[in-house]
Amino acid sequence: MRRDAAHDEGHLARVARWTIRCAPEQPAALAVAAALTHDVVNLPKNHPQRAQASDLSAQAVRAHLPELGFSAPETEAVALAVRDHSFSRGAVPQTPLGAALQDADRLDALGALGVLRVAGVGGQLGRALLHPEDPWAQARQPDDLTYTVDHFFTKLLRLDGTFRTLPGQTEARRRTLTMRAFLAELASELEVAPPG
Structure with a gap:
């Protein structure tokens, strides 16, 4: 993840706490995984591909979460949440986990x-x-x-x-x-x- 003043480890931790609070019915491991990976591809605000950052992050999730022991359905649930969370992308989340991640990121x-x-x-x-x-x-x-x-x-x-x-x-x-x-x-x- 490319760090900047607004996207650091503190941001990830705050988003993780609020993702859990916004979707208490979701498995906490998936909420935390989504929060910790939602900005794994973090392009600057003025980058021409800024709107694609969440798609690129979702691809990275699909490539690497199975290596950490996540099942295929768990990986896909996290990837969908990561893909849909971004304000720049303008998506409506398809899942409760995606809605929680989007809310948590926007709260920050x-x-x-x-x-x-x-x-x-x-x-x-x-x-x-x-x-x-x-x-x-x-x-x-x-x-x-x-x-x-x-x-x-x-x-x-x-x-x-x-x-x-x-x-x-x-x-x-x-x-x-x-x-x-x-x-x-x-x-x-x-x-x-x-x-x-």
């Missing part, structure tokens, strides 16, 4: 951790923090390739309605409120009206 993009992760990725990619005259992209199209704060409006604040498990939905609402509170504080410090 929200809340205080989400603020840290988006700032880390923005810094790593050399993006400006925010547009100096229009920080909330009210009179322009949001451009998260140029401005880190724009990622709140292109993706992060839109995630709340995409969760598929009850635990994921509940936690997403809580974490989204944390992000909105962060933006309100940022508005106060910038001495501008908060985003609508």
Whole structure:
């Protein structure tokens, strides 16, 4: 796995815990395997093949999980979850394990951790923090390739309605409120009206 500020061992551990919480009826070994392998092919956010990363990760799962003692059905269950979890791919998970993995991964993009992760990725990619005259992209199209704060409006604040498990939905609402509170504080410090 190619590590970056937002995709490290801590991210994998948090996703594993939440995958188990979002699908308690699923075998924990499969939930953990899916979480630990979901970013095994981790392409940078600005890579032209970014949308194929989850397909490539699923191929790696199929190639290597049997070597670790997973049966063919277990390997395929993990591979399907890994394939369908990605926001970039835009897939609807086909299985409860896939729904749980997708929710767990998206939860890690929200809340205080989400603020840290988006700032880390923005810094790593050399993006400006925010547009100096229009920080909330009210009179322009949001451009998260140029401005880190724009990622709140292109993706992060839109995630709340995409969760598929009850635990994921509940936690997403809580974490989204944390992000909105962060933006309100940022508005106060910038001495501008908060985003609508």
